[in-house]
Each structure stands twice: as structure tokens, then as C-alpha cells.
Amino acid sequence: MADYLPHTDAEVAEMLGFLGLGGLDELFSVVPAALRLAGGLALDAGRSEPDVVGELEALGAQNRPIGRDLVCFAGAGAYDHEVPAVVRALAGRSEFVTAYTPYQAEVAQGVLQAVFEYQTMVARLAGLPVANASLYDGATALVEGLNLATAATGRPRVLLSAGVHPHWRAVAATLARGTGHALEEVPLDDGRTAWASAPQGAPVGAVVVAQPNWLGCLEDLAAARRRADVDGALLVVAADPIAAGVLRAPGSLGADVVVGEGQALGTRLSFGGPYLGLFACAREQVRRLPGRLVGETVDVAGTRGYVTTLRAREQDIRREKATSNVCTNQTLMAVTAAIQLSWLGPEGLREVATRSAQGAHYCLDQLRTAHGVTVTASAPFLREFAVTTTAPAEVVLARLADEGFLGGVAAAALMADEDRSLPPEVRDRTVVVAVTERRTKAEIDGFAAAFAKAAR
């Protein structure tokens, strides 16, 4: 049967003839003979599409997806929020899915305008004037934020709150090997960043804090801003876009750069990717903005249209002096987010954030009062909180899975060995629990009861 290649043997022969070649091998005559694969690749022979679909279904059957059989109370940066059919239907339109980066604007107004609308929404969520066309994910967006801040201030030293997601801090540490940034961690005190205990040293270029932080606690952004002002540093806030629906905008509280993970805006859990890196910044920083930026203009006839703009920042033009090396980004997720946010609207987003918070607080109440589970930190929170268990966290989660719950995330599983953001004694007994607007009271009650049993 066929694969996806249109050429019939007769056509191949005719084309080879046109090229004066005796066979397909001759197409590669420029490749040193010694290098060419003699036996071919050590892979299985090809198989048909339905065969492969069957194989992937079989692999999927070895996973436990969330749903009726595994009710999701896990978060830690990846959340089970409502995504309606209309968002899937629209974001899945093949014109968006099978287009390349809009290099020919005349035939790319669809993607360009959708990204323009996305930029507007992200900027408004952040409370900042500019947002880019997307980055890979929350962690890499954070690093781009650090790069911008250190470049703007000319100072490689960075104060990084221990409240920032452990994976994000790990990625920042990895990429600092190249940029040479000095990342210094600021510990948490009862769930909030203790700026007073920040390591001393040379003036810093960036102060970084998460809102809410990875334990779900709400930070005092004003305090972070004050710490930044001490050194005249830029304040980079890693903000959750759902929480942004009810919290004061980081921009309005002095953030110079706001980054975030956009998965919650219409993208499925997807085992962690592709997700969406959100990035917004102050106007002064626009020429340091990483990645693509869509701008409005007019065509020769005066009709409104959109193009990618300020391209001189980018790698294809600026090369080694570019503000970032990003090229392919996550445009399809950005388009998805724009559609999801339009579906939500102001009230919908507020409602999602509010109901999630109500569910989370109701859940913690049940765990506490009814079942005597202890919360890890007493700071205020929205849709996520950490509790300390008697049994090791993985054991608790394994037991909960048997009861039909993805019962949260084991803190230790997220933390690198060197991570000190939790006291050693609770590290292995801390579960981070998230509750979204999709969780019913019945699900929460069932979960709380199961958790209490499992946590012992």
C-alpha cells in the first residue's frame, strides 16, 4: 500500500531521466561513498497508518490519563481547567496548524491578527504595555526575562525567589552556565519569600518572584519591588495567567517583566508539552524583547494589516547580537490562548479563578477539619496549596491513584537535589494539591476522605 509520497515509479524514472541520472542513488553521489549507509538503518520496516495508530493507542493504554477514572488534583504548573469544544475546533483549523511563521504577510493575516490579539490579551493580563508572540514554556520565558533584565542593567547578579517553580529554577541554572549569570536564591519563610534573608553581595540586575509561588502561596509583590529598587534592578514576576484574573496585575505593582506558563489557557496537559511561554514587558524594554512581535500597519491601499515588526532584534537579522536565539516558538498555543481567553471573557476568567479558589479552600477545609491534615505554609493561596503527610508523598499518591485520584504532586519529585526551598524534614512528605473550577463538591469530598486515609 501507499505512504505519503506521490511519485509513481514511472514518474521517478522520468525525473531521473530529465536529470540524466541512472538511479536514485546517484542523487547522493556527492556524499562520500564511505559515509553512505550500506545496510540501511537498523529500524523495523515501515508499517501502515492504521497499524501505527494501533501501536500508539496501545502505548496510550499504558498511561493513566486524567478523567473519570483519575480525577485530577495535580497542578504544579499544569492545570486541568475547562477547555470547550469551540476552542479545539477553532484552534485546530488546518490553516493555523499547517502554516509556517508569517513570512509573507499578505497571505498570513490570519495568524498575524490572531497573534496581535493574543499580544493584547497577555499585555492586559500582565498589566504591561508590550507582549511578544510566545516563547517555549514558562521556564524558558523566565530565563528570557532574566536575560532581558541583566542586559538592561548590565548586572549579571540575580536574586531568585525559592518560590519560583523548582523546574524553572533548574532551567535558569542550566542556561546560566552559558550566560554566566549569578543566580542567588532567596529562601521562603512560611510560604513567602523572605527578602530580608536574601544573600548579600554586589547590586543585582534582576529580582525574580512567582505569583502565586510553587507552593500556591501569594507573594507580596510590593516587597519584591522594594528589594529591586534597593539596587535599581528590574523586577521579573512569574505570574499565573488564571490567578491574574483576580489578582492585581503585576505591572500595576511595579513589575518590569512578567513571564508565565500559558498551558492553562486552552492547552491540554499533554504530558508537559507543547505548552506556552508568556512574556510581557515595559515599553522601555521593547527593543530588548525576545522573539517575535506582531505590529499593525496598512497596505499600499491603506487597508489595515499586520506584520512581524522590530525584526532587527531577532536572530535571523541580528545573528550573534540578537536579543534571543528563539526562532520557532509556540504560535499555535498562543492562537489557542487568544481563542480561549475570548471565550472566557472578563467574567469567565474571573469566575474560573474564583471557583478554583473556592474549590481549593473548601478542599483544604475538608482535609484539615474533617481529616486533620496539616498545611505546609499558612500564607494565603488561591487554587493550590501544600500539605504535609505522615507517609512519604509518593506512597500517598500511589494509594490515591488506586482510589481514582491523581492526588497532587510530590514536592520532592519536582526538586533538584540541591534545592533548599523546603525544609529537609518535610521535603519527602509534602504534596502540592491543586483544585480547579472543574472539580465538583462530590469529587472533592471523595478526594479528601481518600487523602486522609492515604496520608497516614
Add this chain to the structure above:
Amino acid sequence: MADYLPHTDAEVAEMLGFLGLGGLDELFSVVPAALRLAGGLALDAGRSEPDVVGELEALGAQNRPIGRDLVCFAGAGAYDHEVPAVVRALAGRSEFVTAYTPYQAEVAQGVLQAVFEYQTMVARLAGLPVANASLYDGATALVEGLNLATAATGRPRVLLSAGVHPHWRAVAATLARGTGHALEEVPLDDGRTAWASAPQGAPVGAVVVAQPNWLGCLEDLAAARRRADVDGALLVVAADPIAAGVLRAPGSLGADVVVGEGQALGTRLSFGGPYLGLFACAREQVRRLPGRLVGETVDVAGTRGYVTTLRAREQDIRREKATSNVCTNQTLMAVTAAIQLSWLGPEGLREVATRSAQGAHYCLDQLRTAHGVTVTASAPFLREFAVTTTAPAEVVLARLADEGFLGGVAAAALMADEDRSLPPEVRDRTVVVAVTERRTKAEIDGFAAAFAKAAR
């Protein structure tokens, strides 16, 4: 939260004001007060979209769909053939799904051309020059065929082979109550229509035979043609479109009208609908064609385009003298079929029919030789055959379901009480088994073994 109505209360008020109305009720002041619903409908209050999606999922969970957990050996007019993702993706494009019948051809070339291509493919499958734009399903297509034939000959008497699907014969009987057609059944002899035993009487207007028939047996169309010629009747053949991939075309064997069920051409089993009524006929009959017909023409600039044509046959123009009352048909399934047939191609369709036949014959061999199951009729067959069991058919099927097989269809479940197409003594112990190209050897072996056990 919202429903799908855009109007805000302010807008409603403004519009009412524009109309000089005091309230929405006044919109219905023309409705006699006594008739208006006082208390409103006795239905539950509305619920949100995700709530309803959950309800329908719960209903679906009370069914046993075919798949890994219920391997399908059932047919009887609804088959589990391969439908690739590309067909779903293309036929699901919202431009096709959310369009109405192409009344404004200038903005409906998409549907019109797709239907033109569909008509060509159906005509070629049938071996006849003309095909319409679709009818409801196989049964109603059959009746339209009878209506055409009796109208063309002016004779209401019809010879209907007992090999025609019991449901289709039942529908024909129902609609004959209105048309006054005299349907006379021709019995089967060892799986094939026994024309010699046809009831005597006045000359008939139509002779109707199925290829293959509902027991899977292949009929002798030449014999049917001969019987038709005796009276100068039209020959109507109910042909399976997959079998048509390997069988001689009914048109080439003298069929005047070919009808069929098009579900197998890209439509899911769907608990029986929406399916697709196939209809093709000889050129002399084109002005008697039921339903819509798309024709090619040019626009004022000479550009090729498509329109619905010979509209004077149709109900909206011809009213009580129309050739049929059909208006809404099954266009989306017709478009789906055109895409599926293009995906299959000549070789693909032949391969599907051939592999199905190979699977069916292998399956019967296993049942017979390895397990001593007896076949109901010895006539040749393709992808479907009937076997006679010891235990009652429903019992056999219930047992097979427990083993993970939809083990076929109980003949008795299809037959109306008055149906005599099977001898009374085997009627309740006959199972019609279908095997498609999707069934693996392992599945067939497992099925045969389970069947033998269950059939006792």
C-alpha cells in the same frame, strides 16, 4: 453563565423600545392567550455545556461501542471498514458542515463540486450514467427506485427478492401503503432468489434484487434481468458499494436503477444513522430522478462552475407532481463518501473488498472445519455469510459479547413477523456474520473459537 444567545438585557430592552413593545411577551400577542403556555414547559431547567457533555458521556458509557473491547463481526448493512483520519478531518470542515443546500451557487461551489464528484463516483460504481446527490439511507433509496420504476412503466406491481434486507423490505411495505404498490416477494432457494417460484400475476413494473443479498450470498443478476425482460420491467438492484469494488457493475448486467447503503464509504456506525442513500439510474430515467442533481455549467465570464439542475423534478417547484418529496438529504455523508472513495482509489477499494472476502472465507473455514459450525446457504459470498447455531442466536451473541465480540447479527432480530425469507425452523438460530479488512487473523481465530463454544 451564558448560553448561545448574544443579546444582552440592555440590547433586548433597546430593541423592544424600537418596536414599541413593553416586553418580550408582547412579541407573541398574536397568539391567542388561551393557547400560550402558562407554567412553561415541564422540562428541567437548563444546564451548562460541560454539564450536558458529561451527561452524554455517561449515556455513552452505558453502551458497548465496537473497538478493542468489542471486536466487530456484525454487518447486516452497517460495516466496520477503515476510515482514515484524513477523511474525518476533511469532511468535518465547518464550511461543509454548517452550509445549507447550495441555493446561492456563487458561494457554494465547494459543496456543489464535491457533490458533482460524488455523483461521478456513484455512477461509476453502479455502472450507470447518472447518480443523484444522495437520499436518506439504503431503504428509502430502494423505495425511490421502486417509485421511479413503477412510474416509468405505469405498473404498480413489483417483484421483490426475499434477499433484500428485511428492514428495507419493511420500509418498502410501509411506504406502499401510500403509493399503493403491490409488493410480491420472491423466495430464496439456498441463498439465491428463486425467480422460477415468483408469484404469478399481472406484468410487473419493477424487479428488485440485492447484490449481495442480506445473507451475504451473491445473486445471479442476469437471471433477474431475464425475469424483468419477461414483463418489460425495470431492474432495480440494491448493490453494496464495497462489493462493487470487485463485482461486475450492476449497470453492465442490465440494471436500470442501482440503489445502495453508503455507510461503508466513510461514515461511522452511528447506531444506524445518519447514513447515506445511494441512487443511480439509466439516462432515459434522468427526468424521473428523485432528489437533487448537480450539473456543470459556466458563469458569465466563462469560468467553469456547478449548479443544482433539472430542478423542475423537485418538490419546491413541481409540488404535488414532484418525482419525490425529498428535500433535506444526506449531503454531508455524500461529501464524506467522495473523500473516502478518493482516498481508497481503484486499488484501495478493490483491496478492501478482497481482504474482507478473504477474512470472511478464512473465518467461515475456521468455524466449519475447526469447529463444525454449519453455514445456512451454500451460495457464493464475499464479506458476509449466515451460519446456523444450536443455541438461539441471541443467546449466542450474548455469550460472545462477554468474550469481547459483537459476534454478528441475529437474523430473527432483523425480520418482521411476516418475513418468510428464512425457513421457520432455522429463523431463530441464524447468525449473520460479517468480516471486514480491519479484522486480523488473531481476532478471527479468537472469534471462531469463542463462537464455536457459544453456538452450542
Add this chain to the structure above:
Amino acid sequence: MSAPGGRARSAPLLGRDAEPTIFELSVPGRSACQLRTTGVPATPLDELVDPGLLRTEPVALPEVSERDLVGHVTRLSHRQFSVDLGAYPLGSCTMKYNPKAFDEIAAMPGLADVHPATPAPLSQGWLELLCELERELCEVTGMHAATLQPAAGAAGELTGLLLMRAFHDAHGERRTKVVIPDSAHGTNPASVTLGGYEVVTVPSDGRGLVDVDALRQVLDHDVAGIMLTNPNTLGLFEEEIEEIAAAVHEVGGLLYYDGANLNAIVGVVRPGDMGFDIVHLNLHKTFATPHGGGGPGAGPVAVAERLVEFLPGPRPTRTEDGGVGWTTPPRSIGRLHSWHGNALVLARAHAYLRLHGRDGLRRVAERAVLNANWLRVRLAPTYAPAFDRPCMHEVVLTATALKRASGVRALDVAKRLLEEGFHAPTVYFPLVVDEALMVEPTETESPQTLVALAEAFERIAEEATADPERAHEAPLTTPVRRLDEARAARRVIATEDDRTAAT
């Protein structure tokens, strides 16, 4: 040589070429088909069946790559207008927006992958759904029971007429005639004929309603019944429906309700309460099934108690054990569909009814009627309504004055509207109205869209007086311009083979 599958000049985004047919894109030996590997012995077919039965040449289907198939069909889709692109005020068709959630419901494996012959114990979810839907539709129509088998409105009509016949037969009566108004939809008379009855047409009066006196004239004991649409196809509510019902019942006739216009009154007033005995519903109009370019639909028929015993079978019915099974009424007219009806369309309707519920359905009717009346009043000065009175969900405007003044006809207005970014209304229907423009905005279009639509209508009228040619030439912006329908009918090219023969 075959046409290039990767060229997109037929996509309006890039150009205005005609799209080649799939056959013109075909290349011998090319294929997209991939099948499962089964391990089943590949015995040559002619060893399995008598070679005399087998074709020697495969069927001449297109031979294309998946890539070219995708290009072709995607380009065709860009040449097609749809509700998802913009407003579609096509009178009598109720082209409302259909929520995407229902597409996903209709694709749920638990519903879409169930074989129609699955034994009842293994398909309880479906049977439960059908039972519930029947109950909901009976409540909405004020009827006693329903069949879900008819595949569309016209099929429902014929079913209803056969029920009428069975009813009268049961009472030993041989009635021969069915009355329909002159404004009736074409399927009504066509169905009457197929039902074995003779059509008796009753005129509309000066108000656009059934002329009750004229009706009384034609009513006698040969009349099996009357088919009415209420609101009728003029978008007007038959105010004297009670008198009509009384008159028809008096001569022993039955009242048939054509439910194509139910969207206007759902949750407000019920056919049963008006005196109707038989009701069909176009689920694809009122209850959220997109029209698919001409189908599928579903046309369930609900009936009053005295007709229940004649309903088609088998029907889903609750059993003692709390489950649902299939039963056939004692004097059933028999089966009307290969299986159980257009099940996935029925599932959408059930979901729509559950979602909107008691109040939501009424809101649908209110907004639909509000939108239509707003357009009526706004456009009355430029396109006089056929009947100047409050309408229901649609309004029949006329281009008569415009035609007199400028020669621009309803058809021209329709074509010009396409250029304005809207689908055209239904034109020249109902037949009783001169230069009819039948506008049905539906409840899902916003006030902003109504204003833009009205402005477009007005612009066209204004322009017509200044430059009538413009409208006659319209549309100029579409991929093809006005098509030669006479030519299409003169020399019918209904297949690729007809073309190649023609050229």
C-alpha cells in the same frame, strides 16, 4: 497531463481559478490508501468466488496522494459559504449557529461507534437517550408519543400522512383528500401525493393567513386532514388556529403540524394545545444540527394519544426492569428507516434540549422573533413586507417596489448581498408573494449583525436607483459569478464522464 494538486489559485485567498475536479488531479498508480496488516491468508479472490461474477477492471476512482486530496478538499471548502463564516438569513431554513460541543457529542465513541444491530442490553445508553428525547419532544409539542425514525422533515410529513391513512382505515373510512394552504412548503403537496392523497389547496387571505371561510368550503368527509405550518411560511401566526382545528375535526379530519417553523414558538405555545393531532419536527432547524450542505437532518413525528397505536416500530420503550427495549405498536404502519433514524442527529437534539431546558428554549423563540421583527420594522420603508403585521421568527419582504422603480429584482438583491458579506435570504418563496425576500435572522445573530444586514439591504436599494446595472452584475467578488443554469439543464453534465463526452 494531470492538474497540479499543490496549486492554490482556486482558493479565494490567492485567486479566482476554477478548482480542477479530483479526477483531473488523478494520476495512474498514485494512491493514498493504507490498510491494517492482518495476517489473513491472501487467497486470490477468483479462488473464493466464481470469476464470472468479478469485474476485470477496477472501478475508475480518482488516484491521488493524501496530500493532493487534502489540498483539493481544503480549497473547495474555501469556496463555500457557511454559518461559521457569517450570517445566513435564509428564510424557512433556521440557519442558527450550532454549538461546537454538539459536534463532539456526535463523535463520542460511546455513541458514534455503536453498531445499530447491537442487542438492547448492550445499547442501553442509546435506548435511554431515545426514550428521553421522545419524552422531551412530546413535552415541547404537547403530544403523547413520537417516532424518531424519519430522516428529515419530508420523511416526517409522509409518515404523518400514512398515520392519517392508518387512522381512517382503522375507522373504516376511505378519505381521499388532504388540504394544504397555497403558502405551504413544496414538500407538503409532494408528501400528500406519496401518501396516496389528493391535494386540495386553500388560499391565504388578505392577512396572509388561511382563509377560514374558504377552508370551510373545501372541508367535507373526503378530507383526511389538513397540513399546516404555524407560524406559516409567511412568518405569520395562524391566529384562527382554534377555529381551523374545530372545523377540520368537525368533518373528522386530522390536523398535521409541519414543525419546520417551531423555532418561533418553542416554549411559548405548543401544537398540541392548538389542536394538532400529528406533528413533525425538523431537528436540524430548531435543535442544533448543522445542515451539512443539504443534510443530514431528522424529522421525528409526535402524535396525539389516539394515534399512538399506529406509530412506526420498533420503538424504544421502558421495560418493567427499569431498562429500555424495542417494541412495535399493535397497529403500527411499520418501519420508515433502515435502522432507528438519524441517531447522531437525535443525540444532538437531546443535548440541545437538556442544555437549554425550560427557560432556555423560550429564550430561543423570544430572541428569534425579536430579531425578525426588528428587521421587519427597520426595513419596511425600503422593502415592504408582504403583509404588514407582526411576524414571528422570519419576515417576508418584497422587492416589488424596487423592481418597479429600478428593474432590480429580488434575485439581484440576493446576489448583491453576497458582496456585502451576508448570505442571501430565501427568494421567490412562498410562491404566493411577488418578489419575495424571506429573511430569517435566527436568535444567534447579534443586534450589531442585524444593523449591518439592514444597512446592506438599504445600501443596495439606494444604489439600485442610481445604478441598477451594479445589482444585475452582482456578485463580482465571489470565485464564480452568476452561473448559466439554462445551459446546465439543456445539456446535463452531471458527471465527469458527461463532461468528457461533451467535449
Add this chain to the structure above:
Amino acid sequence: MSAPGGRARSAPLLGRDAEPTIFELSVPGRSACQLRTTGVPATPLDELVDPGLLRTEPVALPEVSERDLVGHVTRLSHRQFSVDLGAYPLGSCTMKYNPKAFDEIAAMPGLADVHPATPAPLSQGWLELLCELERELCEVTGMHAATLQPAAGAAGELTGLLLMRAFHDAHGERRTKVVIPDSAHGTNPASVTLGGYEVVTVPSDGRGLVDVDALRQVLDHDVAGIMLTNPNTLGLFEEEIEEIAAAVHEVGGLLYYDGANLNAIVGVVRPGDMGFDIVHLNLHKTFATPHGGGGPGAGPVAVAERLVEFLPGPRPTRTEDGGVGWTTPPRSIGRLHSWHGNALVLARAHAYLRLHGRDGLRRVAERAVLNANWLRVRLAPTYAPAFDRPCMHEVVLTATALKRASGVRALDVAKRLLEEGFHAPTVYFPLVVDEALMVEPTETESPQTLVALAEAFERIAEEATADPERAHEAPLTTPVRRLDEARAARRVIATEDDRTAAT
């Protein structure tokens, strides 16, 4: 007043208007959002958290009905070119047709609904898939192990450079420079900077290949390594790759392979066999992930044995019990992604590799190279290739002669090509070529499409001499014509708020 959501004049099917922004369609109080009924106590938020933390006004998001949202986005989609509409010969981007089956695979609940923090025992299917994919990619590249974390090619490059650094650090070496050819893609130098290295550029020679002598000049013990694309961005195979590898290795440097062009040689020759130490792959180019208008992609990095210990972690690794778990290499450079990489893109690549297998992959390369060379030879007379020698999967043509003769530049040719029904090739890249037209047809386009594309190129050249203006004005058939980029950059309007401020 807000714009009408139901007007479709911006759909090229009907008109050429600009589509209003979603904000212009917004109406206060309108909403599409529907949420699940949960029964959770609705405690006011300000009782749950300190009101001082809460915003007083909701975020100014659009307020639209689902219907208007659908209309808006569907119209936008009709204003967008895509592979599914037609050929997209965008050099260096490998815009092949991506089978629809892989879209369904990426949407399977068993894959798409798995939380990234799901414990390994509950996500064995995913871990198995990732292990298998790593093995397959290593086989395809001739490498020893791989990380699947990098989200795109550029991320892979940076990963590779950090691996280089870790390797040299481990050997106590402080190397400062990385060599790249002048034809390299922009991400290469940008990544070098982020990797903390200094870029040293080596020129291409008259054949369009790395000038090996010039390379030897710059090679010393400060050189950490070299980044090469092979075939390079001129579509030419670096024939002296062995010499290059030897020279770089001699000074203790590492060879980095930019896999963006792997489509040309997959199954034919492997980077590892050429002597490369580190390889990134653009799965979204060679292995069937559509580009999504600019992403997502995936850029796994495979390495030679001596670099395995530095790979990012955690990595899926087989455990004794036959299962798969997560482990981090002893001297890992650490983590590069919030989770495990772009998992659904990885799943597509695995499916693509399984489907094509040993022979299929080679066929892909053969057809890709065959198509490119056919175009090269056919178009050589009109658009002289930058380097007149056999190419691989793409050919860099030039408009230099055309420009000299008619003033029509590569950009004009690109714009005219849109009117011809094709997407434009990549223009003005690589930077080393004057008036570059970089054409990559890919293997999924048919010979018929190639002919049509070639004819379009030739028509444009012919026409240019007769009427150069025509090309300068192009495109005329698209929804917008050439856009004022200078204006966009001068006064940046990057959000709706910028516009309202600007006007």
C-alpha cells in the same frame, strides 16, 4: 458601536475588507463561557484571601458570543495560507504535508490527557514511547544517546553548546570560540552567544562549501567546536566533511550538527558517521509536526558516547524490572524544559518513524532531493542557481539576472508567486547569496505540482521583462496588498491599546 460579528466581507470568498479585531467585536456583558456545575460553596473571594491582593476591575478581555468568536476566527483562517491549501516551497523550513493521522494521535486521551507530573508507574506508555524515540533518533543520526527536552531547533543548539562547554570543563579546558560558516542560519550565532562563546565565522568557497583551508586558519585550542548544517543552507552537501571533522577534532574541538536539513539525507547518511559529536533535530521539519504558524516544534539533541554523561536530565531510562523510570546523568548540565519537552510533538515523530521505517525514511530523502534537483535543472536557465552543482533537498536560485534585466527583485518574484497560487520561497537567505530564492519543494509535492511551480516562475520572469511594474505591484489578488513595514516599526502598534492610543 461594536462591529458586526456576523458580517463576512473579510472572508476572501466574499470580499476584501479587513477583519475587525476581537476587541472591536466585543460588547459589554456578552459572554460565551459556560462552566461545570460543581456544588462547591461559593464563598466570596475576599473572604478567602486578603482583598488588598485582588484586582478591582476584571481583566479587559473581549466579550463575545460563541457565534461571533467562531465567525471571527473562521474568517481569519480564510485569510491564512497553509500547506493544506497548496505548495509551500519555503527553503530551510521543510514544509511537507503532515498526515492527519498524526493529529489524531496527538489528540489521543491516553497521550494528551496525561499530567506531566504523573508518577512513572502511571505513565509507562509515555516513558516507553520516549525511550523508543530516543533509540530511533540515535539510529537515524548515528549517535549514542539523546535528550528530548529542547522545544525547538534553537533550544537544541543552545543545549548542544552547553554540552560542549560541560565537556571541555570536564577536561579542565577553557575554550572561548565556536566556528560557524557564513552561510549558517541565524540561530547558530545567536545560540553561540547564549552559550557563552564567541563566534568565529568561516567563509564559504566558490563551491558554496566550507573553505577548508580558511577553516584550518581559524582552528586552534581556543576553539570549542564548530556548528555545521549538512547539507548546508545552500542545499549543498559538505563533501569534505571528513577532512573538516578531522581538522576540528585534531585541535580538540567538537562538531555540532544542525539537523534542520536532515530531510535531505535521512536513511542515506548519518551525522555520526560523518564525524559529528552533537546533533540536534528539528522534528517539526523532518518528522511530521505541522508548523502551527510558527510553532510548536521539538529539537532533541543526540550525542556521541563521550558526551552522554553530560546530557540534560531527568531522562527516561529502562529499569531492571523491564519498566522505564527517570534518571539524571552523573554530570548532567541540568534541565532545559519545564517538563519533559514538547511531548506531543515527540509522539508524532515516533509515529512517523514507525510508519516509514527503514526504507520509508530513505524514500523520503530520495524524493525530496529528486524534487529539488528537478526544479534546479528546469529553472537554471531563468533563475541561475547560486552554485551550479547537484543540490540536496533544496536549491538556492537567484534573481540577480532578472533584477539586472528588469529591476524585478527576489522579493517581487516572491509576491508574484502568491498570485500564481503558491507560497513564496525563502528570500534573501542565506545572506551570502545575492537576491536569493531558496526553494524547498519537499517530497510530498507531486511532479505535476513541480511543473506548475516552474511554469509560474518562468511566467513571472517572462512577464518581468515586458512589464516589470506588474511584479512590483504584486500581490493584487490577496486580501491585503504589500504592507508598510517601515511604518509598523516606526510607530509600534503591538496591541489594541497601542492603536487606540495612536488614534
